[in-house]
Amino acid sequence: MQETIFSLLDVERVYTLGTTGWFRRKTRQLKALDGIRLELKHGDTLALVGESGSGKSTLIRLMLGLEPASDGRVLYGQHDLAHLDAEARKRFAREVAFIYQNARGSMNPRMRIADILAEPVRLHRLCEEQAIPARVEALIARVGLPAGLLQRFPGELSGGQVRRIAIARALAAEPNVIMADESVAGLDVSVQAQVLNLLRDLCRESGITLVFITHDLGVASYLCEKIAVLYLGRIVEQGPTHDILSTPRHPYTKALLQAFPRFDAPLCASLKGEIPSPVNLPKGCRFAGRCAQVQSACLEVDPPLTLLTPERQVACLFPVVNPC
Amino acid sequence: MSHALDLSASFQASSWRRRFLQPLMRQRSAVVGLVIILAYVLAAVFAPWLATHNPTAQDLGAALQGPSAAHWLGTDSFGQDLYSRLLYGAQLALIIGFASVALGLVAGVAIGLAAGLIGGRTEWVLMRIVDGLLAFPELILAMAFMAVLGLGTENLVYALALSFVGPFARMTRGDVLQVKSQPFIEAARLMGVPTLAIIWRHVLPNVVSPILVQAGMRVSIAILLESGLSFLGIGVVPPTPDWGLMIAEGRGFITIAPWISGVPGVALAILLVALNLLGDGLRDAFDPNTQKDA
Ligand SMILES: Nc1ncnc2c1ncn2[C@@H]1O[C@H](COP(=O)(O)OP(=O)(O)O)[C@@H](O)[C@H]1O
């Protein structure tokens, strides 16, 4: 039995948007996350997949404790993230590392790479002061960069190099869990492959638990053993990568797969329309408006995430039977 | 190992040169300003050795003399040697200029940091005080403080410093707010960096260069204000060798002995021009907001 690291129990995140009219103040509620149930076990590699605006970043920020849940609970081990004491908070800071989507912005532009990498090592007293330079050199070697970059500033590095430094910094604290937000988006294909290989090797070698945000199913399938598909703040399908890719049960997953070009299958009609705004969620299933096999019941009932098999969950009243 | 150390040391030195010296050296006028200021600083530091007379020794027998072998730049109405007074005056001007700016900077930056970092009610109160200070021009404010504090060199430094607190505080707060919202601050918090270390390591280094540029420009304002106040008789007290006092003293003899006011006046003008040249150069080299097209 693997140890559970994160459990999310019916987590909700509501943003209140204020629009100031001429004379009155209207506030609207934006449900960025709605009824999220998720369990992360030790050694899992989980990909959060979904279109932009589906709430992936919000979910990961909640799991990091950067934002509070409006409702429901986020548990780290046995502890509620909202009520960590100082000791537990410090442990959490060491055990869980985050790689920002904006890797360059997440580094102090006035610090040398050597100091950026040394900071977490020094902070958590992971080794003697004299051993830190050697440690830093080992870190930068581990992400496949030359030690000559250590004296540079983040602004002097290329996009791919900065992402790797971000990975090295995440590794510096020897974490159990790494979370990464779109860490390969916008990179050249070759650089993207290098970064992905690096992450995959790290997970395999050190048994790190990984939560990886991407909107690219190909990336997800390469890196992660499990996939959770998000749509408008709800996990609509979740399960082992292989099963989800071979037999998608939610029409949204199926549509995403079709939008993703493959050699062995013809391109079929992909998703129609844009992702609606989470401000005014429709009654019934949130995907009904774009669903290819919508039925009248879908406009009335909001399907919760239910178990199909012990490993797979889907939030659909009429799960797809035979895929594409 | 020692080889690696040498390498990193030379790396550091060359990058210091690249980040600081080279951009400044590209500003021709800034270099001219820097050279002139260095000459003034040397004159001020070595005043005791360079001076030919005691700057406050009166010799009424030799009053109102023009430049001569005994008195290189002439004497004033009390027979004090203008050349020696000029040197000691440079000392005083530079000390007052730098000391008042340094004091004002420390207080202003502290207020700005507190306001920007703490926020809430503290910020509101602090910024209303700063607004009050900024409501008056520096000269008026410094005059008011001198009236309260009384005459004297030390009080002049405090008065000038107080008049600089407002601008430094407002600027620091703005920069702190801007830096505070950057992702790397959140990243540091997430890594568990203690708050004080975040301020020291991540916030301060990112607000310091515009503050130093501003400080450089303020020194010339401080020296101008200092001379102005002394000229008006509400600064340092006679017979202290001060350029403002010297100019005021020579006013009555402007037709028969124009050098009494002229010598310190020219010295002051050249120093102010040099300080402004350097200040503009610093700004163009390091303040990204006002960077001219290269
Ligand atoms: N701080 C915020 N205030 C208001 N709305 C927000 C905020 N952060 C995110 N949102 C909204 O929440 C939704 C999900 O955003 P996000 O989690 O960034 O999606 P993703 O990362 O999947 O692209 C979006 O509609 C976004 O506009």
Ligand SMILES: [Mg+2]
């Ligand atoms: Mg995002």
